[in-house]
């Protein structure tokens with residue numbers, strides 16, 4: 371029988387160690403609030419099921435007799451993929467059902483793509499500022515991340531530093547970089563990939579043999595109808611995987627349905643699909659009821675999008691009106707789309723301390739910039755999807771909080 375020395379042996383993998391990391395100060399204060407049942411004003415609330423949307427899509431019934439039948443198709447049920455393909459074609463995004471893989475969420479889509487493209491120790495390039503989940507998604511697949519910077523210029527917005535990206539590819543790490551992740555538009559910066567950036571990115575993918583992963587979960591939420599935006603769906607120059615799902619475009623993260631749209635040079639796309647099929651077949655993650663419901667859910671999409679778009683656009687203006695009065699020390703950063711506005715505020719203290727005081731004094735929770743790897747200044751991510759009344763009153767309280775700090 372094997373005997374383990376407690377000091378030498380650990381049951382667990384290195385990749386799961388973040389699960390035991392100590393909660394940060396802000397999480398501890400929030401826990402205290404919930405223990406005392408004190409209401410929290412969550413200015414960063416991005417859960418679409420918790421913001422009182424009246425056009426919440428009607429839920430489907432499990433009673434549909436088709437749900438009693440299990441047809442294990444690796445890519446997901448054909449009729450659901452066909453409905454998705456048809457739906458996307460109406461938005462000028464052309465992709466055949468053959469090139470679509472249904473999965474449980476875009477997060478799972480990332481995990482599948484990392485399995486497809488990377489061996490242990492390989493690298494994916496991620497945007498900075500960017501979505502914090504990447505670190506975990508990558509670490510759980512033994513994949514490393516390197517961040518390429520986005521820089522802000524007022525008021526034109528965020529730009530990808532393509533030269534920095536290229537110098538990473540040309541460095542000693544270049545040989546291990548397998549994929550470039552772009553978020554179109556990015557979370558939390560709200561910046562779509564510009565035309566010039568797009569051609570530079572495609573050139574780098576070709577030159578350095580990198581696959582492109584484009585996350586388009588926020589694509590359908592432009593702040594302005596005239597926003598410059600172009601989807602990567604169907605891109606043929608390089609091996610491309612576009613991720614999207616129901617979490618944002620229908621506000622239904624609880625239904626767990628995402629997808630990957632594959633395109634690229636024919637030989638590479640074909641090989642990618644064969645391998646992805648093996649991965650998908652191993653998990654068969656997409657649930658039958660939600661796949662069967664997909665065509666009817668799309669019928670409800672436009673009412674949902676309309677209500678949310680109105681809210682997003684009004685909230686952005688509300689934040690600007692309250693925080694950008696003459697002489698105000700705050701600034702609402704330029705943003706072209708998505709569910710988040712970044713607010714730059716005066717640096718009386720460091721971000722974490724300000725966030726803690728804001729919570730304790732006003733009961734306002736707001737995600738600080740360091741959550742998204744922002745290194746300079748004091749920033750908070752404000753949700754654009756909360757009801758306009760919450761946005762107005764909580765943003766006013768945020769302003770008063772800073773006014774009081776200023777006079778101390």
Ligand SMILES: Cc1ncc(COP(=O)(O)O)c(C=O)c1O
Pocket residue numbers: 474475476477478501553557585587614615616617623627628
């Ligand atoms: C950029 C981005 N991608 C993906 C996701 C996750 O989506 P899903 O619920 O499909 O995993 C989020 C969630 O906030 C996100 O911000």
